[in-house]
Amino acid sequence: MRWIKAALFGMLGGLVAALLMTTTMLILRYVFGMPIPAELLGDRIAPTMPVNEFLSLMARIGGYNKLKMFGVRSVLQGQLGVGLGFGLLYGLLTEWARGRSSDPDRPRTPRPSVLLVVAAGVLAWLVSIVGFWPVLDTNFRGFPTVWAVLATMLGLAVSYGVFGASMVALYGWSTSRRSLSASATDGQRIGRRAALTLGVGVAAGIVGGGLLRRLYTLATFSYDGLRLRGTVVTPITPNDQFYCVTKNVVDPSVWKPVWGLRIDGLVENSRTYDFDEIAAMPSIDQETTLMCISNGVGDGLISNAKWRGVPLRDLIGQAGPQDGVVEALLHGADGYSDSVAIEKALETTTLVVYEMNGEPLPERHGYPVRLIVPGLFGEKNIKWVTRVELVDHDAKGFYEQQGWGPSFVVPVRSRFFGPDRSKPFPIGQPITFTGIAFAGNRGISKVEVSTDDGRTWSEATIDYRGGPTTWVLWSHEFSPEEAGDRRAVVRATDGAGEAQITRYRGIVPGGSTGLHRVPYVVSA
Numbered sequence: 001m002r003w004i005k006a007a008l009f010g011m012l013g014g015l016v017a018a019l020l021m022t023t024t025m026l027i028l029r030y031v032f033g034m035p036i037p038a039e040l041l042g043d044r045i046a047p048t049m050p051v052n053e054f055l056s057l058m059a060r061i062g063g064y065n066k067l068k069m070f071g072v073r074s075v076l077q078g079q080l081g082v083g084l085g086f087g088l089l090y091g092l093l094t095e096w097a098r099g100r101s102s103d104p105d106r107p108r109t110p111r112p113s114v115l116l117v118v119a120a121g122v123l124a125w126l127v128s129i130v131g132f133w134p135v136l137d138t139n140f141r142g143f144p145t146v147w148a149v150l151a152t153m154l155g156l157a158v159s160y161g162v163f164g165a166s167m168v169a170l171y172g173w174s175t176s177r178r179s180l181s182a183s184a185t186d187g188q189r190i191g192r193r194a195a196l197t198l199g200v201g202v203a204a205g206i207v208g209g210g211l212l213r214r215l216y217t218l219a220t221f222s223y224d225g226l227r228l229r230g231t232v233v234t235p236i237t238p239n240d241q242f243y244c245v246t247k248n249v250v251d252p253s254v255w256k257p258v259w260g261l262r263i264d265g266l267v268e269n270s271r272t273y274d275f276d277e278i279a280a281m282p283s284i285d286q287e288t289t290l291m292c293i294s295n296g297v298g299d300g301l302i303s304n305a306k307w308r309g310v311p312l313r314d315l316i317g318q319a320g321p322q323d324g325v326v327e328a329l330l331h332g333a334d335g336y337s338d339s340v341a342i343e344k345a346l347e348t349t350t351l352v353v354y355e356m357n358g359e360p361l362p363e364r365h366g367y368p369v370r371l372i373v374p375g376l377f378g379e380k381n382i383k384w385v386t387r388v389e390l391v392d393h394d395a396k397g398f399y400e401q402q403g404w405g406p407s408f409v410v411p412v413r414s415r416f417f418g419p420d421r422s423k424p425f426p427i428g429q430p431i432t433f434t435g436i437a438f439a440g441n442r443g444i445s446k447v448e449v450s451t452d453d454g455r456t457w458s459e460a461t462i463d464y465r466g467g468p469t470t471w472v473l474w475s476h477e478f479s480p481e482e483a484g485d486r487r488a489v490v491r492a493t494d495g496a497g498e499a500q501i502t503r504y505r506g507i508v509p510g511g512s513t514g515l516h517r518v519p520y521v522v523s524a
């Protein structure tokens with residue numbers, strides 16, 4: 001009986017202690033942006049997965065959102081499971097040690113129990129620090145790197161400490177001395193203590209559950225993967241329609257006053273800029289189109305905006321790069337990182353921006369500051385940027401580690417938007433095909449459309465030409481002379497005279513190539 005009670009109270013205490021710990025983690029996440037282990041683990045594992053495994057896992061689970069949810073849920077359940085198991089061990093050890101004790105009062109918390117809790121806590125903390133080392137700089141409030149690392153370490157210590165302290169307190173109190181003996185009044189007392197312990201668990205569960213629900217409403221599920229759709233495309237994409245891709249479950253919500261952008265690594269003077277310092281520098285307005293490497297042929301993970309900011313080269317120049325710098329390794333508040341060649345980082349069009357279409361950067365697009373790197377796929381355009389580290393080697397970014405690349409140069413792309421092709425077009429009446437063409441930072445020199453599935457080609461009209469770092473909008477009008485099922489195709493040539501690759505290639509590993517081909521029907 002004594003052992004069964006020890007086991008049951010141990011598990012109950014462990015479960016409630018794990019709930020209290022989890023709620024503590026969620027409070028620290030919600031208020032101070034300290035990453036929870038579920039996020040750290042996901043960010044630690046995702047880059048180590050080969051891209052094909054990553055994508056097939058995603059497909060099996062039903063998409064990035066489901067994968068993110070599955071990851072978080074598993075770790076949270078795991079935490080409760082470990083709490084339960086640890087509680088069992090703790091209960092049995094404590095009862096054993098109490099039995100051996102010569103102290104007539106049988107101590108509530110014998111020395112071996114204290115040792116077990118402290119050793120397990122310290123070990124868990126050390127294992128976390130080592131295991132999460134590369135992503136400890138994550139802080140969703142945007143604390144600068146060193147502070148972010150310290151905050152994460154502190155957050156984990158506090159959370160594990162809450163577990164240990166509540167384990168000791170709950171078990172010690174609920175099983176103290178006479179409560180484990182068998183007289184009737186003691187039985188009632190045990191019941192009361194069990195109920196109270198459960199009550200603490202329920203209270204922690206309510207607070208934690210409330211925070212989880214709150215975080216769920218802030219989660220990226222509703223907008224991650226947002227893309228341009230439909231048959232109309234505007235030269236500048238409104239901010240709320242701009243495509244969106246993020247690795248996060250809940251994106252950063254940066255506190256501008258604590259945020260800073262640090263330039264360090266192989267520089268003469270490392271330096272941290274606050275927001276006002278960057279905003280006070282001479283700024284540039286630049287229109288640039290972004291496109292995700294996962295944008296398949298004819299897909300909409302592409303958008304265009306006017307950005308305002310300062311050239312990254314001005315910041316790097318002030319820091320004084322040393323000889324031997326090969327790359328700039330760029331870090332975001334969310335622990336995301338990617339690298340660009342130092343030559344690319346120093347191009348005058350590579351910007352650190354804080355406005356998007358005349359507004360402060362929206363949170364989901366990198367508030368307060370992100371990078372714009374024309375010519376390379378979206379993943380190099382680090383959002384919520386906190387650190388630019390100059391390094392002497394080829395550093396691999398979050399997705400690059402999975403095996404994407406090795407080139408991240410945007411190839412020539414073109415696609416249709418209009419017109420609505422869901423109904424037949426009357427024969428002899430003009431049809432206006434419209435769409436976009438894009439070639440990174442090389443501009444577009446020519447767009448051609450074929451209305452007969454590639455047999456003959458005509459040059460389309462460029463209706464909107466932003467500049468070398470943007471897409472163009474084109475249109476082509478023609479009147480069909482024959483009825484039937486037909487197909488139209490579009491192809492483009494970049495500013496350097498390089499034609500679009502016609503051979504189809506999937507998005508893995510270097511982005512799609514191939515022509516966008518659409519069916520349409522002409523009725524007699």
Ligand SMILES: Nc1nc2c(c(=O)[nH]1)N[C@H]1C(S)=C(S)[C@@H](COP(=O)(O)O)O[C@H]1N2
Pocket residue numbers: 242243244245246247248290291292293331332333334336364365366377378379380381382383384385
């Ligand atoms: N910090 C951070 N930056 C990031 C990402 C991210 O998950 N975290 N995603 C990248 C990817 S894969 C793309 S395609 C672009 C998308 O930018 P957007 O959401 O503003 O369109 O951001 C890039 N920058």
Ligand SMILES: [Mo]
Pocket residue numbers: 245291292293294378379
């Ligand atoms: Mo992307």
